[in-house]
Amino acid sequence: MKTRKLRSSVLVGASLLLALTGCGSNKTTNSASSGEGSKNGDKAKQTTISFWAAAVTTERNAFFEKIIKQFEEENPDIKVDYLGVPGDLSAYEQKVNVAISAEQAPDIMNDFKADLLARDVLEPLDAYYDSWADKDLISAELIASNRKLDTKEGKLYALPYSSQTWNLWLRPDWFKEAGLALPDTWDQFFEDVAKLTDKSKDRYGLSIRGGAGSANTLEMLMYSYSGIADYFTPEGKATINDPLHAEFLDKYLGAYNVYTPEDDLNKGWSELAATFQSDKAAVVVHNLGSASSHEKAFNGDYTKFEAVPFPKGVNGYREHPGLMPLGLTMTKTAENKDAVWKFMTFYLSHDINSQYAKLYGEIPANQEAAADAWIQDIPYMKSASELLNSADTHFAGTPYYLPGYSNIQKKIEPMIQKVMAKKMTGTEMLDEWAKLLEAEKQSYDQTQK
Known part of the structure; x- marks a missing residue:
């Protein structure tokens, strides 16, 4: 003290x-x-x-x-x-x-x-x-x-x-108990989420970040699912509202309150981590920044938490967000x-x-x-290092260069909650997202002339 x-x-x-x-x-x-x-x-x-x-x-x-x-x-x-x-x-x-x-x-x-x-x-x-x-x-x-x-x-x-890296943080002990392999494709992921949900025990296959930071997480997941590398076409049209992203939203946000806790609607990272660490969710999505928190919560027991790469996209390869x-x-x-x-x-x-x-x-x-030994000794660090250095990993062209990029994500967050609550469709939200990105890109391009 x-x-x-x-x-x-x-x-x-x-x-x-x-x-x-x-x-x-x-x-x-x-x-x-x-x-x-x-x-x-x-x-x-x-x-x-x-x-x-x-x-x-x-x-x-x-x-x-x-x-x-x-x-x-x-x-x-x-x-x-x-x-x-x-x-x-x-x-x-x-x-x-x-x-x-x-x-x-x-x-x-x-x-x-x-x-x-x-x-x-x-x-x-x-x-x-x-x-x-x-x-x-x-x-x-x-x-x-x-x-x-x-x-x-x-x-x-x-x-x-x-x-x-961005990762799926999951409970390997739950997967082992259920006889499930860790998900390598998104189809496997959604099947596993359903199988690992048991509401009678207050256990869910997934917990979704619906509060602060939700748009950032969702964006990374959508591009991983679709495998689309570019955020804009040569004509300046945003790809965020691609049909594959709408398809992913139906599955991912559609899992809310079915295979996820009801209070996910307002969860930021700390609440999401608490759900994962208190034996209520098999999978959450976050970057390596949460590793030390998980280490403490699970007393360094790697049988209870593990970081794995995002599943392979619909095109068959593994896409990771562009390095921030x-x-x-x-x-x-x-x-x-x-x-x-x-x-x-x-x-x-x-x-x-x-x-x-x-x-x-x-x-x-x-x-x-x-190259220090601790990188190889800690499973999630070794996994992250291998992912970043693998020739099979593709990196998306995340537009960090846009000055208003993070502000757009903040504007989208309330819409994500509306989609989760079924007060707005995923397609409607993505179309609004595309408009904001296109306007920001046009404004940025003007400053570069």
């Missing part, structure tokens, strides 16, 4: 400090460096940089505090002002937007979005990256994925720290960019990147870290 209170105090204290001193400010001060200073008592000059982290938990906050302390000990001429923002990404984004508007953006952020490029907030990293001695240690696929956000010039605006651009960014307003880059590369060093990825349940971007 004392530890928790201490960490909470540090978090609040950091927030207050930034508010008082200018949250994004970058100064060279005459404060004494840790462990350094001339013998005659002169204070060494110390550069201050600021770093904000999104969606921190107690464990994540402790990790950031630890690595910042290590960085400052190794670089006593640099001080890192750190702010960990708890809660979901929307809370973080709101705080960042206020700081940007006040011209006090943090020097380093760990959430990379297309709208930051559109607003000309970020500093291109190409010159730093090209001269970095360890650049070849970073996954080339992740670097390429980040460059895709700049569709005009392909510049690098974020240094990727990890990747994660992730990484540390440097804002243009940073005054001490060399110091910022030093921290960013420290973050991507073998040991630090491995610690980060293990905590977050992700695949390290540093290839030496990705």
Whole structure:
């Protein structure tokens, strides 16, 4: 309890400090460096940089505090002002937007979005990256994925720290008990969901995310089912309302309150995880980010939880969502960019990147870290690594480059609830979704001319 209170105090204290001193400010001060200073008592000059982290938990906050302390000990001429923002990404984004508007953006952020490029907030990293001695240690696929956000010039605006797969999280013990093989096709998936449902025991084959984040999940599933790689035709028409997607919706959302709990209608991720971890659902859909939560809930018993790739689509191959651009960014307003880059590369060093990825349940971007034994020792990490590196895996062209992409998903979420409640048809929702995507694409294309 004392530890928790201490960490909470540090978090609040950091927030207050930034508010008082200018949250994004970058100064060279005459404060004494840790462990350094001339013998005659002169204070060494110390550069201050600021770093904000999104969606921190107690464990994540402790990790950031630890690595910042290590960085400052190794670089006593640099001080890192750190702010960990708890809660979901929307809370973080709101705080960042206020700081940007006040011209006090943090020097380093760990959430990379297309709208930051559109607003000309970020500093291109190409010159730093090209001269970095360890650049070849970073996954080339992740670097390429980040460059895709700049569709005009392909510049690098974020240094990727990890990747994660989308998965079916399932109860292998339930499947074994029922004599069922783990689903390899979507037909098998829907058959298994029905067979594993026993309402008399309050057990369901599936639990669906109907609340916050539902559109993102549903979109990834639909494109996996159809195998359609492109979100737009050459003429700019969206493919989100393809008949195959309508077919999937009928099966997936049609399972609501038949093979799923009734309260799925409003579930965000935490509620979905609770359903899975309390022996009420055989399958839920999420990325590797939920791995540590499952580890704790099931006491590391891998007979009770497993991550498997999405089933093969109707075209016979396995399609995964495009790798989401992730990484540390440097804002243009940073005054001490060399110091910022030093921290960013420290973050991507073998040991630090491995610690980060293990905590977050992700695949390290540093290839030496990705080869660490723990990746092979943990079943879901091994499965994810194999999926990402398999020549048989196809990646969809998810349009992360559209500044309004995530906002469109938020607009769709209430419609998903209407479809689940049978107050709207899947086709009607998909047609609305297509209109929003097409309008966003047209607007984006205009800015690129």
